[in-house]
Amino acid sequence: MKETLKEMFGLAGKVAIVTGGNRGIGKGIAIGLAGAGANIVIGDINIEVEHEAGAADAVTEIRRDFGVEVLGLKVDVRREADNIEMVRRTLDRFGRIDILVCNAGMGGGGILPQDMAVAKWDEILETNLRSFFIAAKAVYPAMKKGGGGKIISIGSMTSIFGVGAFSAYGASKGGVLQLTRSLAVAWAMDKIQVNCILPGWINTDLSETAKRNNPGLEERVIARTPAGRWGEPVDLAGCALFLATRASDFVTGAAIPVDGGYAAQG
Numbered sequence: 001m002k003e004t005l006k007e008m009f010g011l012a013g014k015v016a017i018v019t020g021g022n023r024g025i026g027k028g029i030a031i032g033l034a035g036a037g038a039n040i041v042i043g044d045i046n047i048e049v050e051h052e053a054g055a056a057d058a059v060t061e062i063r064r065d066f067g068v069e070v071l072g073l074k075v076d077v078r079r080e081a082d083n084i085e086m087v088r089r090t091l092d093r094f095g096r097i098d099i100l101v102c103n104a105g106m107g108g109g110g111i112l113p114q115d116m117a118v119a120k121w122d123e124i125l126e127t128n129l130r131s132f133f134i135a136a137k138a139v140y141p142a143m144k145k146g147g148g149g150k151i152i153s154i155g156s157m158t159s160i161f162g163v164g165a166f167s168a169y170g171a172s173k174g175g176v177l178q179l180t181r182s183l184a185v186a187w188a189m190d191k192i193q194v195n196c197i198l199p200g201w202i203n204t205d206l207s208e209t210a211k212r213n214n215p216g217l218e219e220r221v222i223a224r225t226p227a228g229r230w231g232e233p234v235d236l237a238g239c240a241l242f243l244a245t246r247a248s249d250f251v252t253g254a255a256i257p258v259d260g261g262y263a264a265q266g
Contacts, residue, residue, distance in 0.1 A: 008247040012037035015094040016244065017086065019043045019077050019135060020104030022058045024204035025154060025233045029101055030058065032237025033244055034066040039094060043075035043086045044104065069094070077104040077131035083138040097142045099244045102132045103154045105172075107206040110213030113167040121168045128172035129179065136183055140192070148191030150244045153180045155196045155255060157263050165214065177255055184253030193252040195243045200259020202231040227260030 016033045020026040021042035030040050042058055059072040071093055075082045090097055105128040108120060136151055143149030158170035159177040177196050184194040201207060201221045207230070211217050222228060239258050242248050257263045 009241060009245045010036055011245060014038045014098040015041065015090065015096050016099035016101065017041045017043060017090060017097060018101040018103060019075065022046055025199060025202060025236050026103035027058050028233025028236050029103065029240040030062060031234065032241050033099065034062045034068045036241055037068065038099065039069040041071045041073060041090045043073045045074065045076050047072045047074040077135060078126050080134050083134045087138045087142060091142060096146050097139050097149065099150045100135060100139045101152045101240065102135050104131060105154065107209055108169045110165050110210060112165055116168060124168040125172050129175040132176055132179060140187065143192050144190045151183065151192060151194040152240055152243050153196045155198045157198055157200050157257065157259055159198055160263060181253045188252055193248060195251060196255045197236060197239050198255055198257040198259065199236060200231055200257065200262040202233060204233060224265065225260045225262045226265065229260065231258065231260060
């Protein structure tokens with residue numbers, strides 16, 4: 001094979017949309033893709049909240065550190081119209097969409113099923129699962145017209161096993177995994193690969209809420225994780241880069257844990 005590793009894992013000239021990319025896992029992935037040369041579109045509901053930590057810094061930081069083009073868009077991923085507008089503005093600016101990372105979501109841990117309001121259940125499913133379908137559907141025509149693309153969903157270790165106080169979150173992330181597989185099958189002939197990353201316990205705003213609601217959680221996670229630590233958002237960047245590049249052209253419908261070995265222990 002004459003193709004070099006740099007060519008296989010390079011993203012120069014490519015365009016990646018990352019939802020929820022202002023902070024946490026989304027920002028870590030956006031940084032990884034930018035480091036490989038991709039131009040970045042960050043779609044986030046907090047994109048204009050200048051005084052909220054992390055909300056105004058991602059676009060400037062990525063542009064400064066990697067010299068790529070970065071477009072920040074205020075997007076409510078639950079709204080179909082917002083997703084369609086995000087795609088339109090991306091095409092207007094760059095003329096193409098090569099990668100979609102569906103990262104935006106919400107937590108909801110610390111509430112047992114019997115104590116959860118139906119409205120909260122609906123909100124979590126709408127934010128985590130329905131939004132993935134809407135965004136993927138919105139980018140599909142552009143990717144098909146462009147000859148293919150990469151869609152990366154963000155599931156969770158709760159996609160594959162249950163956590164009692166994360167019932168709605170787990171249901172939504174289990175749905176994300178199954179939808180990933182369905183889209184992978186449906187769009188394989190269009191040369192669109194759809195894969196899912198399953199993060200473990202990662203230090204983000206959402207996990208900080210979970211720690212507050214579950215005293216001792218941080219210590220229990222460390223004790224059970226073979227790597228002996230919580231993950232950081234940048235730990236997701238390598239897996240996302242693989243799934244976003246030509247190196248993964250024959251990988252679709254896969255679910256890859258990035259959890260320090262947490263799920264491997266059963």
